[in-house]
Amino acid sequence: MKQAQRFGYTAGDRETAQLADGYRARGDTLARTARALAGTAQEQEALTRSAEAYRQAIDLYAKVLGFAGCRANMRAVQRGLEAGRAADDRPHAKPDSTGLAAD
Numbered sequence: 001m002k003q004a005q006r007f008g009y010t011a012g013d014r015e016t017a018q019l020a021d022g023y024r025a026r027g028d029t030l031a032r033t034a035r036a037l038a039g040t041a042q043e044q045e046a047l048t049r050s051a052e053a054y055r056q057a058i059d060l061y062a063k064v065l066g067f068a069g070c071r072a073n074m075r076a077v078q079r080g081l082e083a084g085r086a087a088d089d090r091p092h093a094k095p096d097s098t099g100l101a102a103d
Helices: 002-006 013-036 042-063 070-089
Strands: none
Touching (some): 013 042, 013 070, 042 070
């Protein structure tokens, strides 16, 4: 998309919404990964990357709120971002040398 823009292409609402959908899907995948990694050293990185993807999706959806489904998708992204913050706020066990949380 960036290469096309360099050649003068202007993304429309549809392309912007599709790009936002991609970032939402990435955020969802990384959030699931973080849940699977709960208690490990990698959990925090997955949460951070998920939040970054969700923020990018929000920025893109904000540009095309009138496009079909974007408002609902933006609310879903905001819920995902809030869930990630809640997971980030809970106490984390300190990982041992294997990267797993010590009991």
